[in-house]
Amino acid sequence: MKQLRAFIAKEFYHVFRDHKTLLLLFGLPIVQIILFGFALSTEVKNSNIAILDRSKDDASREIIHKIASSDYFEIERNIRGHEEILEAFQSGKVRAVVIFEPDFSEHLLRENKAQLQIIADASDVNTATTINNYLTNIVTEYQRELLGATSMPWVIEPEIKMLYNPQLKGEYTFIPGIMAMIMLLVGVMMTSISIVREKELGTMEILLVSPFKPLWIVLAKFAPYVIISILNVTAILLLSYFFLELPVKGSLFLLYVESLLFILTSLSLGLLISVLSKTQQTAMFISLMATMLPTLLLSGFMFPIENMPMPLQVISNIVPSKWFFIIVKSIMIKGLGIEAVWKETLILAGMTLLLFVISLRKFKIRLE
Amino acid sequence: MSAVELEHIVKTYQDGGVTAVKDFSLKVNEGELFGLIGPDGAGKTTIFRILTTLILADSGRASVNGYDVVEDYNEIRKRVGYMPGRFSLYQDLTVAENLHFFATVFKTTIEENYDMIRDIYEQIEPFKDRRAGKLSGGMKQKLALCCALIHKPEVLFLDEPTTGVDAVSRKEFWQMLDQLKKHGITMLVSTPYMDEAVRCDRIALMQQGSILAMDSPEQLVRSFSGKLYQAKSEQKHRLLKDLRKHPQVVDTYSFGEYLHLRTSNDSKEVLEALKQELLVQGHEQLVMEECAPTIEDCFIRLLNQE
Numbered sequence: 043m044k045q046l047r048a049f050i051a052k053e054f055y056h057v058f059r060d061h062k063t064l065l066l067l068f069g070l071p072i073v074q075i076i077l078f079g080f081a082l083s084t085e086v087k088n089s090n091i092a093i094l095d096r097s098k099d100d101a102s103r104e105i106i107h108k109i110a111s112s113d114y115f116e117i118e119r120n121i122r123g124h125e126e127i128l129e130a131f132q133s134g135k136v137r138a139v140v141i142f143e144p145d146f147s148e149h150l151l152r153e154n155k156a157q158l159q160i161i162a163d164a165s166d167v168n169t170a171t172t173i174n175n176y177l178t179n180i181v182t183e184y185q186r187e188l189l190g191a192t193s194m195p196w197v198i199e200p201e202i203k204m205l206y207n208p209q210l211k212g213e214y215t216f217i218p219g220i221m222a223m224i225m226l227l228v229g230v231m232m233t234s235i236s237i238v239r240e241k242e243l244g245t246m247e248i249l250l251v252s253p254f255k256p257l258w259i260v261l262a263k264f265a266p267y268v269i270i271s272i273l274n275v276t277a278i279l280l281l282s283y284f285f286l287e288l289p290v291k292g293s294l295f296l297l298y299v300e301s302l303l304f305i306l307t308s309l310s311l312g313l314l315i316s317v318l319s320k321t322q323q324t325a326m327f328i329s330l331m332a333t334m335l336p337t338l339l340l341s342g343f344m345f346p347i348e349n350m351p352m353p354l355q356v357i358s359n360i361v362p363s364k365w366f367f368i369i370v371k372s373i374m375i376k377g378l379g380i381e382a383v384w385k386e387t388l389i390l391a392g393m394t395l396l397l398f399v400i401s402l403r404k405f406k407i408r409l410e
Numbered sequence: 411m412s413a414v415e416l417e418h419i420v421k422t423y424q425d426g427g428v429t430a431v432k433d434f435s436l437k438v439n440e441g442e443l444f445g446l447i448g449p450d451g452a453g454k455t456t457i458f459r460i461l462t463t464l465i466l467a468d469s470g471r472a473s474v475n476g477y478d479v480v481e482d483y484n485e486i487r488k489r490v491g492y493m494p495g496r497f498s499l500y501q502d503l504t505v506a507e508n509l510h511f512f513a514t515v516f517k518t519t520i521e522e523n524y525d526m527i528r529d530i531y532e533q534i535e536p537f538k539d540r541r542a543g544k545l546s547g548g549m550k551q552k553l554a555l556c557c558a559l560i561h562k563p564e565v566l567f568l569d570e571p572t573t574g575v576d577a578v579s580r581k582e583f584w585q586m587l588d589q590l591k592k593h594g595i596t597m598l599v600s601t602p603y604m605d606e607a608v609r610c611d612r613i614a615l616m617q618q619g620s621i622l623a624m625d626s627p628e629q630l631v632r633s634f635s636g637k638l639y640q641a642k643s644e645q646k647h648r649l650l651k652d653l654r655k656h657p658q659v660v661d662t663y664s665f666g667e668y669l670h671l672r673t674s675n676d677s678k679e680v681l682e683a684l685k686q687e688l689l690v691q692g693h694e695q696l697v698m699e700e701c702a703p704t705i706e707d708c709f710i711r712l713l714n715q716e
Contacts, residue, residue, distance in 0.1 A: 244494055
């Protein structure tokens, strides 16, 4: 027991005396939150559009007014002829152009049919689709107001409710994703590097020629990173609460327990990598490959797993962050309890145990 | 029982297929200060790693204080002290923290075994709050020795402890080893410096994984048969070239400010004739006289015989 304490004390010295790395460890989550929360937003806000109004009557003016007053659009310019459309797109400032046919209002009232055209810049597919949807919505809404005035016989009005995320906030999915990513990065990379560093610096050589137990080294290596990761989780939750106005709906305690479990998963994965690699570079490279890519691609964080081809869906099951992502989403956003996530929790716990036992068994008691 | 025993040890490294140690046998007696002397690549570190249970030999048997390096590796790890060739303590821990850590790992305390390290630790104690990475070479080495000694090891393995250390510290270090002998610790030391060989009770001269000779330093020097001469002149380089060309000169090499040489016939006449010839060739301030052989002379002679 005394030996274990000495090992843990040593690890804390290593971590807390390395100021640069420490800064990185705490800076990482903050930078990620800010990047994802503010800079890399997938929502469409304040998109610049151009208007070509060839009728300039009540109806067209009314629609233009609705577009301009929405949060999503900013009317960057009014253009006068078709020849200016291309120019507007080429300036790079305009995301879409809305064109009203001549005598828009008259066609609408007399023939019950008027046309407007939306031309969107589809070089960015997602944005183009979103803009198209928003604009169509605005037009439909106007149409409904007109209908209210003249009263048509049949109206089907779908009432849409966005459960768990009524405002369709993008933050709702990226916070659990970022939590998974940061814990994996810190846990996997730091443990693997810190064990491999002992091999590289030769201190492992001395440790091996002593009555140590591999388990001590491993547990001691875990200790500081567990604390750092828990602090990171807290930082992420605080940031998301105060800056992104995203509170934890479910039990905070459960969220922390699940985070602790996932931290242990990451540390065990890091341990396995450290057993397999000889240099710090290798350890770092494998860690990045084992954490970033699967988390971004296969956890459901960026791309829905349901839409993937079958083989990828199967592979995604061995990605620990997929399960953690589901757990955090359930607790934080849906406000569900352990009864909803016990299956995922068991899977994570099983993975952790497996990784830990394999790497402890593979821990080399000699130099080669 | 020998403190350290190696029998027909062979070790080949996978990458490159280099045979580091060939059919190596050695016995070190209890309480002995034994030196492995040889240049880089002689296989010294490999021997140390096999004895400290860090690597496995391809074939052969080795034991430390009766414990087999393969079967009883756990027993050996409790009982030996090891100082690798490279400084391998925690650079970001202070002197005191390092010492405390290693004491605890070996289930002891600094206080318990302080008498073991007192003489050495007192020299670095003024710097006990300094990070190990910030120490000078000599102090690092003293700290490493303290850490290797803190659990009163029965056998101490020191792999090139004086490499990269200044001359004064080197001398001090050997004095410390002399002190340790009084505690009855068996010590196996390796060094590439021939002049340190005389500080050992017995030495093995090593080259490319084999032992060229093994004996006490005095006995090795005594067994140097024939006469050895030293020579110097104004132009050392030309002298070396001229001596190498001479048919009567068997062996000649640079040795400090002198050249050492042997002749095919140890008679005085040959030496005088050689001297005359060199004077005729225009060597000024020529000195040529008999000298006592050193370990290095033995080593070079053994190498040339190979």
